[in-house]
Amino acid sequence: MNIVIGRFSMSYLRLSSSPAQSPVLYPSAVSFFMHCRRKRLFSTFHCSASTKTNKEKVIVISGPTGAGKSRLALELAKKLNGEIISADSVQVYQGLDVGSAKPSISERQEVPHHLVDILHPAEDYSAGNFYDDGRQATKDILSRGRVPIVTGGTGLYLRWFIYGKPDVPKATPEISLEVQSELANFERNYDWDAAVELVTKAGDPTAQSLPANDWYRLRRKLEIIKSTGLPPSAFPVPYDSFKGQTDSRSTDLSIDISTEGILDEKHKDLDYEFICFFLSTSRFDLYRSIDLRCEDMISGDNGILSEARWLLDLGLQPNSNSATRAIGYRQAMEYLLSCENQGGRSSTRDFYAFLSEFQKASRNFAKRQLTWFRNEPIYHWIDASRPLTEVLDFIYDAYHDQTGKLTVPRSLSMEKDMLDRREIAQMKTYRTKRGVYMSQEDCSDILDWISNNQRRKTELIAN
Template identity: 90%
Template sequence: MNIIGRFSMSYLRLPYSPAQPPILHPSAFSSLIRRRHCHRRQLFSTFQCSASTKSKKEKIIVISGPTGAGKSRLALELAKKLNGEIISADSVQVYQGLDVGSAKPSTSERHEVPHHLVDILHPAEDYSAGTFYDDGRQAAKDILNRGRVPIVTGGTGLYLRWFIYGKPDVPKATPEISLEVESELGNFERNYDWDAAVQFVTKAGDPTAQSLPANDWYRLRRKLEIIKSSGLPPSAFPVPYDSFKGQVDSHSTDLGIDIPADGILDEKHKDLDYDFVCFFLSTSRLDLYRSIDFRCEDMISGNNGILSEARWLLDIGLQPNSNSATRAIGYRQAMEYLLNCENQGGRSSTRDFYAFLSEFQKASRNFAKRQLTWFRNEPIYHWIDASRPLTEVLDFIYHAYHDQTGKLAVPRSLAMSKDMSDRREIAQLKTYRTKRGVFVNQEDCSDILDWVSNNQRRNIELIVN
């Protein structure tokens, strides 16, 4: 039963809320205000002209969206249409063996269109936004050198932000410093004493260590490496995006007038080293949550679902929430569920299974909500309604890629509002309840419970033999 495929392809025509007309009008103000309004129009015209006459730069398409929005399928079809190659900006797809939970492109899809930064690491290794910047930029350069179009797609916001704007210029630790840090934090990690390790790094000079997710040893080590390499905390090194955003905000403030953000951004984007054409694919929050819930069920179904992959992570000695791979949504919950089953003699009750499923779905929905919030503050993205027919979206992005005017605008038929304005939808979200499509009744999870029991038996036999 492929509920996810059926659900994601059922395009919905959602109501569109047209942009509000201009609030201000010159005739309503004094001569001083009229002069300021005129100045505003002149500045905006200058920005548009600058955008349309900007020097030719190589183009890179970026497609993002919340989990389950259909961005991977869109990127695949767009790559076929534009002779492109895909660079995955997904923090889980980099790992070998984590296929189901990351919605990794299939082998046949990867044969159709080249994919980069997929299956490049063992799950025991860590991967960072800085490493993605280096790998992603090199992949994009290679694709462009082959005369093809780089299409970066994924939902990891920090990866994409650094890819577009650059990464902080923090010092790289020498092998000696890395060994020193490993020695100092190693005892804490072996003793599972996360709080003591955080206090150690805090006293070394970085109080922001206290805001790290529990057991994020990779980032904790990196913070201590930076302190030891430079004598400064990571926050002392400017982040390119923050500088970019700050310049945009201060430009409008310094002029003392309300300049349209798009105009200022067109001007500031000239400072970027590529011509990034960015899209954010989304749909109504209610439809998105329904899709995510069904998608989670689909990932659990069958003998080779996310539980099987989580079992493998445990078998190779990893623990939930211990590194990048095991913190990933779905894998963490599945690993914790399986460990709980082990503690109960290798068995699972129906109640335990449904508790795991609910937690998986809730974590996935919350992640999608965080993605929406993150990208709502990213002004470079054009928001597109994921419920529209794929052919319409493809045609628009295809023409947008070839546009030379610098005045890209999403048509009303495809536009997606960044903010929720429908009171009915807001009310429905407050009372949202999961509707299951696979595990509707208790007997529907009997195969999963049998799999848990049989799998545990095989592990015991392997240990004994």
């Protein structure tokens, strides 16, 4: 059966692969890297100096929102006797099911999932938390003789999970309480700018670059300053050190060469043998899929608007913590608050404005994901439009490979950058096309739901 990972299935004309080359011994690192570079001109295969390791293997599957990574991870877990660790900053929250495309109860019963539904939406979660929880889950899965499959699109979570987290001292309860008290009035009065100025004067000017109302990270910055007398930037990030050594070594060669050989040497320093894949498709098809996915999330009685209503009923405000900053929930909460200010009413125009903003934010997030992972050399890019069975077989074989050399066949490879002129031209003229809410009549159920919801809330308050 020809199952497709993403919403769209496409075929591409590709150049035939270069002839197989016989093994050659290279007299120097420079000649080896030059060989790698020449191969890249004629082949989409990754030239690698990988060697076999005895480390335990961990599979990582990432990709932009809507690419189909969750489905791939689920089927791969069945094939490999694996368990899934979610690397999604929204799936950790209870009740946020639709907007995070959380695996269903039946899927979680079929394959064990970790780090899903572990927190109340009022709590905060960080990359450091994920590192601790994800690494512990990995150890537990391996101890059971099963395969850890980490999947999600939160780039920082995955970067720290693979390379390690900064060794920043944890604040004492006393310091945490002091910081909480110091920033409480600012947060209560929604005075974000004044709070940022306070932390900047305390010694961390990077506080000015934080997203507005990211109180968790602002508190953490002040905790570090009060605990150590130093800003967070004073503590080295393992990935930065890894990347810096790679960049300096390639620069020292004074030649434009591929750094994959250097990277592979550095990968030997990692705790596990990470086998990493990035699943994507053409930018145009990806955006179309995202637009339709947003509409699907809104439709129905238990869609993202219902979940956003629940967050507001908990007393949370949009953009006030990790859960309410999540794409889709922030826009939905702001839309519902706007409807409340209009007496529980919404026009079709207002609804379309919300839908458009939701879709735009989702596409922009996907674009940021593509940019982020383009700079992550450990990932092998896979074309999401290819049949699922082909991708599964390739990753299955890659996991069991004993040579230590992983190459992606042309039929499955995905270019990191838009190189096709036709695709570039398409993206310049891209316009959203609605597939569900195409007329005023299509929006009537949503508008009625908003009105009825407001009426019930008013009745509850009156009683």
